[in-house]
Amino acid sequence: MAQQVAAFTDTYLPTVNGVTYTIKSWRDRWQQLGRRMDVVFPKTRRYDPTPTEFPVRSVPFPLYDGYRLGTPRIPSGVTDVDVVHAHTPFAVGLAALRLKRRADVPLVASYHTPSGEYAPYLSPSRHLTSSLRAVTEAYERWFYDQADLVLTPSITTRQHVLDTIDVSTPVRAISNGVDVEFFRPVDATDFRRRYDLGLEGERTLVGYTGRHGYEKELTDLLAAVDGLEREFGGTAAVAADITVVFGGDGPARADLEERAEGIDADVRFLGFLDREELPAFYSALDVFAFPSPVETQGLVALEANACGTPVVGVDSGALSETVVDDVTGYNYREGDVADFRRSIVAALDEQGRLEAGCLERRSEVDIATVIEQLRGIYEGL
Structure with missing residues (x-):
């Protein structure tokens, strides 16, 4: 029985986006079941972690405002894991891959972001954008092929991972989910x-x-x-x-x-x-x-x-x-x-x-x- 999960992500609180809220919501609900989910993420001075959140040293990402690059390090407090869950193939995600190998446990990898779509941010020309997209997708293929299972939040994204990224790992679509007790019609x-x-x-x-x-x-x-x-x-x-x-x-x-x-x-x-x-x-x-x-x-x-x-x-x-x-x-x-x-x-x-x-x-x-x-x-x- 999977009691302890270690989640690795390149984006987390206080950054506001769908990935952050998904990880936070999954962690909270998982721990409400009496189990544990550690989260490893890039450190920022604007957020105070809880005992099961592990920030790693990071630097600002100069080409995309609001993001930080964390070091691919496994914090000493992350131990005795049953499953590793990577929410990114980059930076901190590489630590997830290292932990999978070191602890000899399964690796689940969520595909949250079509990274190739962000190539124009990093490239001044259409030709270089196309080349960078190809390199990014080749890297993603390598990373996700190291996982035991890839999760996507929609069937459409599953087909993208299978057809465009062309991974050989099994891919399953599972919604990120919404807290319908919180998100409901209210008096505005x-x-x-x-x-x-x-x-x-x-x-x-x-x-x-x-x-x-x-x-x-x-x-x-x-x-x-x-x-x-x-x-x-x-x-x-x-x-x-x-x-x-x-x-x-x-x-x-x-x-x-x-x-x-x-x-x-x-x-x-x-x-x-x-x-x-x-x-x-x-x-x-x-x-x-x-x-x-x-x-x-x-x-x-x-x-x-x-x-x-x-x-x-x-x-x-x-x-x-x-x-x-x-x-x-x-x-x-x-x-x-x-x-x-x-x-x-x-x-x-x-x-x-x-x-x-x-x-x-x-x-x-x-x-x-x-x-x-x-x-x-x-x-x-």
């Missing part, structure tokens, strides 16, 4: 007042929260709402003034703010939101808009759905699967801003029906179900 009146968003019915709120990265294509959201009221204003769907609300932060924020000043729409940037505020944020929105084509699942989309908020997401990557078209929201064609705009209006027009579809699917993404699946996977190995 206080949230609206605190951020001056008006009371329910006074304004139509379309929003996004998460990392403001260039790869998220958030400028498409601004383009979609630019002139939306001119085209659809006065219709049943767009009966109130529209405000676009961005929660979160990231390297693209300054450019987004500059772009927002030149469009015909009210746009608000709320900055980083405390996690306790997120259910109210999602509940306040009429539609959650998600144009990112690089998601391996799109955890914020599931969180929004769990709060009863329909999602309009790009029909690309895992969002094609995460957003159940005409049930929990709508998909739109990648790069087609007009289709994005029409889909937002359709979601507003069908908001009540889509909300019911979202709430009916809550049990399917419940993290309690995911942890039970994870327990079976660990013990099966």
Whole structure:
């Protein structure tokens, strides 16, 4: 029976992203079962670890703001493990591979991020980007082939790992899961007042929260709402003034703010939101808009759905699967801003029906179900 798991990750608290929250949620739930999950992660002065969290020496990653590179070191406190779980193939993930070999235990490796999609950040030319993507995928193939099992958060990502990365290790899709006890419809009146968003019915709120990265294509959201009221204003769907609300932060924020000043729409940037505020944020929105084509699942989309908020997401990557078209929201064609705009209006027009579809699917993404699946996977190995 798998009692103790050692998880290794290149991103952890206080960094805000889907990987961080997944690891934290899995760890908390695993330890609620009376078992132990150590977490090894890059050290930062902004976070005080608990006794089962082990920071390793790290340096800032100069090419991607907000990330740190940890040393591939196995902390002395990580002992007597039954399973090693790597949430990254890089840096700290190499320590997971070393521990697997040293302790002679199974290695599970989660594929959270299509690393090749970040090649443009590191390369000044299209040719070099293509070469860097090829090198990255070759490295990922080598790393994941050392694992006993690869986990992906969606079927779409599983096919990417099998077809593009071309690993020989077995690959299984398992959702990251959502804490549906926490993410649920709540009264958002206080949230609206605190951020001056008006009371329910006074304004139509379309929003996004998460990392403001260039790869998220958030400028498409601004383009979609630019002139939306001119085209659809006065219709049943767009009966109130529209405000676009961005929660979160990231390297693209300054450019987004500059772009927002030149469009015909009210746009608000709320900055980083405390996690306790997120259910109210999602509940306040009429539609959650998600144009990112690089998601391996799109955890914020599931969180929004769990709060009863329909999602309009790009029909690309895992969002094609995460957003159940005409049930929990709508998909739109990648790069087609007009289709994005029409889909937002359709979601507003069908908001009540889509909300019911979202709430009916809550049990399917419940993290309690995911942890039970994870327990079976660990013990099966």
